[in-house]
Amino acid sequence: MEHHEVIENALIYIENNIQHPLSLESVANSFNMSKYYFHRLFSAMMGCSLNHYIRSRRLNASLTLISNDNISLTEIAYQLNFGSPSSFTRAFKQQYGISPSSIRGHEKKLPQEPIPQVVKRPIKNINGDIVTDFTLTDFEATRVTGIAFEVDLATDDYKMKIRSHLDMLVENIDSTSNGPCYVIYSNCHQNSTRFNVLAGIPQDIPIDKPYHFTIDVPQFFCTKFKYFGDLLEIGDVLITDFARFLKISKQEAEVTDIELIQVFENIHIFDSVFHIYVPIKKLPIDSEL
Known part of the structure; x- marks a missing residue:
């Protein structure tokens, strides 16, 4: 079991x-x-x-x-x-x-x-502590093209808003296009309920809409988590998983404009496996994990 x-x-x-x-x-x-x-x-x-x-x-x-x-x-x-x-x-x-x-x-x-x-996700045992499985890695620099929008947790139905923009993205790309989809969360300022989201793919896609956007995501060091299921149902689970990761691995969060990035294996499937990349500081201890 x-x-x-x-x-x-x-x-x-x-x-x-x-x-x-x-x-x-x-x-x-x-x-x-x-x-x-x-x-x-x-x-x-x-x-x-x-x-x-x-x-x-x-x-x-x-x-x-x-x-x-x-x-x-x-x-x-x-x-x-x-x-x-x-x-x-x-x-x-x-x-x-x-x-x-x-x-x-x-x-x-x-x-x-x-x-x-x-929430389904793999786990690992570190010195007697069980924690959601993670990988310390570099997120490679990537150009992402897609739809940018803002979410306000205080006023928006954020789940519906993110889903509707993902659906909009799929509608604006060729149905034969395959590959990963990126959902980039940024500028999540402290004491603010607002943040920016970009849903896109690592391809140049022409979208004749005012919210069409292309950004170059720089390389950054991060921890990578793997989840199964609905991207919007993990809620506080990710917060708890990341806090346990920091405590057990003795790592430190990195302060950047990018809060986290979700990467789906298939642009057409949003309810299966996805990875979450969260920026952290690159410390000497990294080589020991």
């Missing part, structure tokens, strides 16, 4: 047993795995500890129970294994910013979240 399948099954197991006592040892034993290895694997894949995840899902389950006026908050606390009503209330406030009693009886309810998606 692949590691992502183990975690997917673990999430289902937790959901089906959310009202029962759950521990690292009990969940790991259900998959015949060492609790130490399972802990490292779960943390690497989900970006949080198993205990933190279980508590979050118990709180998620409590939202349905709270809407039932026939069950007291004390009963909910013990039913979901919080130990005491005060522990339940404290954890609820930490996750949702309000107390469970404040939403009881109100028409507006907090929505339940589905079981999170497990």
Whole structure:
């Protein structure tokens, strides 16, 4: 069984047993795995500890129970294994910013979240730590031609906007054109919700549109990650993976205009394998990894 399948099954197991006592040892034993290895694997894949995840899902389950006026908050606390009503209330406030009693009886309810998606990617073991597999490499200088646009996370449906421009790019190239597609994210300024995106290919393509753009991406040193699936569904996973990479590999992020580059193997397929290149500083330790 692949590691992502183990975690997917673990999430289902937790959901089906959310009202029962759950521990690292009990969940790991259900998959015949060492609790130490399972802990490292779960943390690497989900970006949080198993205990933190279980508590979050118990709180998620409590939202349905709270809407039932026939069950007291004390009963909910013990039913979901919080130990005491005060522990339940404290954890609820930490996750949702309000107390469970404040939403009881109100028409507006907090929505339940589905079981999170497990992002598929290869992993590696470094000195006992599990981390998303990475390669230290140079991104070769490349001329990219395509469609440039700006995204504002505060106002845009960024997923829809990026998808629509990718579709626009495909519509403006020859259907027989094959090869990689680049999505370049740049100028992601601190404390700003705006950034620039260029979706293009390493070919000269004539696009009779005002947003047609050609840039020369310089060579830079980077870490390269490999993911499987939808490019826009990795969300905070990449942030967590990169933070773990920096910590475990003792590397440093490089401050550049280019934040990251996603490279797809096929311009016509955006839901399979893709690589992400993130600029980092070239340190002497690189040769030891």
